[in-house]
Amino acid sequence: MTQSPATPLPPPKERRRLREAGSLTQAQVAARVGVTRETVRKWENGRTTPLGRRREAYARLLAELARDAADSPVRTKTPPAPAPEPAPESKPAPASAPEAPPAPSPAPEPEPEPDAPAPALTPAQAFDALYAFCAPALVRQAFLLTGRRELARESVERAFQLAWQRWPEVAVDRDPAGWVRATAYEYALSPWHRFRPRHRHPEAPPADASDRALLDVLLHLPPPHRRTLLLYDGVGLDLPETAAETEASTPAAANRLLRAREAVAARLPELSDPTELTRRLAELAATERLRAARPPVVRTGSERRARFWTRAAIAFTVALIGTTALTLRTAPRQYEPPVPSGETVQGVPPRVAPGPLSEAERELRSKLREETVSGPQRLVPQGG
Template sequence: MTRSTTDEAAAPQLPSPKERRRLREAKSLSEEQVAAAVGVTRATVRSWETGRTSPRGRKRALYAKLIAPELAAPTPEPAAPTPEPEAPTTTPPAAAPVPAGVGVAVPAGVGVAAPVPVGVPVGVPVAVAVAVATQGHPPEAPPDAPPEAQVPVVVADTAAEGEAEEKREVGTEAAGERRLSPAEAFDELYARTAPGLVRQAYLLTGRRALAAESVERAFQLAWHRWPEVAVDRDPAGWVRAAAYEYAMSPWHRLRRAHRHPDAPPTEPGKQALFDALLDLPPAYRRTLLLYDGVGLDLPETAAETEASTPAAAGRLMTARAAVAERLPELAAAGSPAEQSALLHDRLGGLARAEHVPVPQPARAVRTGSEDRARLWTRAAIAGVALLIAVTGLTLHTAPTHYEPPIAPAERVGGVPPRGGPQKLTAQDLKLQKSLREQLSHGPERLLPQLR
């Protein structure tokens, strides 16, 4: 039995894998309950929520109806063709874009404003609506927009972008589209996230060269572990965490090139924010950048900084208070949401104002990762060969049997021991001298006289 194209077109639209898990947890449903209701195993439900697979057919409809009933509502179809003209539907296609200027802004501190596409039912999250309208790709800025608006620097990782990343990094797309090779998926991830990560690393360290080096090392590590990164829920987050860890390593203080931060901006407001960031402890600085700069929520920020949620909230409040002492407008904000929005704008402006190094091409990063892995492999092989050679030489020169040591001789009755050459005592030396000086006549030879 074949599946027709009309059945595929009538299949309900599912949210991103991250949104599927969030909707399931919001309804207080466990993976076992969803698996029992749909008729699959728990591992299958988990693969749906990680983006490795996607439900099809009747299971897709049941799954969509269970976690998002508004998305599973079927579109009414006419029973038979009638001569009367059909009334125009009020719902355009789901992929129809919204006219310019119409949209719903994301709450402060979460990300940039995103328009809600026409045709998406009411109640669908904004991130899912953007994914439906843009076919999984983020909206592009108009060609006449300023350079700051065309290249997003510090933007939140929305669910739509995460879904598109998971599809591209794994190397599989929707049915009928071309499969991406691992190199193509890596290059696309690098081109989309590397420039913003370099600017984020600059805000984290205050050093332009170290920021570019950190991002390059993080992507080299990602290419070296690409089978692991490709199936990760958030490949961009994996690379970001690796870049932050390398940039914040305390060993960089021993390097002369990275011992001191670069010169601060000349504008007073940006200089005050720059100094306030560098004065914060590294953990507090990272928490502030992830929450107010990148736009992660508090649990995700706590998970990436390897801290509990209350600890991350405490670091965030302390960091905001320290920055507010340098920025009067931040202290004058009425609510935490306004402070988060203001910090988001200020951090983005500071990152865009500085001329950070341009990342290397993705091909150069992949080649560098392969060369680095090849160098370490050859070094490991050489070390093992040297160890084998030393072990063989030791086995060749080592004694093959055990020889017990000879017990030291002892003096008996004042007579020197007979055991071979040994150190003479003062009495032995006096006796030797006397024997050499006296003549060998008579009994004196047997019993010399000592003076």
């Protein structure tokens, strides 16, 4: 027979006590009732109340636990009363002395509330956290790629500015740090930097001779080999991750890594061991005190750059619309066929240049000129 939905339940603290008296965990109770462990925790905290069939099953389980606790009091977790302290033999306690009240049993400790979910970070806070975590090491890695301190800082700033502009995409990426690192490496290794005036002059090399030698070897490697070596031996990525970040196949990445190691070992034999090479790369990157800009500065620069390019795009669109409108306004309204070019007519004798006139021809010309108006009527032009 099905019970009423309003089956009475003990208070939340009693529910927990009965469960503990029956030596059951919340997961076991959840499995027997058919709910999750979090639901049982909320029932025992009083946050929610079971309804329907779950309420009936939970009430039956608590009733069984209550009967078991009444039948077997040993299973309860009530602490035993402390044993009375024996009185000294020299001073026996008087018979009429009032008996000391029993020690009160300790109240059950309330179950700690489940940890409240941490408040979600704002986009700016999440970006600042990513920047603080990645930027310092990324600047040093960019220095190993380029050998230029200013270019290393600029590469990292540009990468994070682009990340802030595309933050909805970067925030849900599987590896945001890898996204920014790949962007910074691409900008640092761009071949167009060689045409910039300030990059035509080399910067001051490291002070230590061994650091200068290692940096010189790195800069003489081809950019793909240098990037692969830095990712594998400097950053610590495995071969598939290195291949994916360099957009190459795994065999190609392995070949680049071997060739880069061979080139380094040929000029610096003491770095033929990959472990020693990894240690020296870390030391070389740590010797340069390179500081990245503050996160708010990077975000502000990104927003300023985005506004600039947006306004430039708007201005270009307006100029294009104006040019189109002017063209439509000044264009001819109707079609005017072009004048055809001249064609050669066959069968016409060529024009002969006039030679010297004879005496008779000169007299005839004079006569015709004199009789143009006063001559025969056929020679007089008729007025309209």
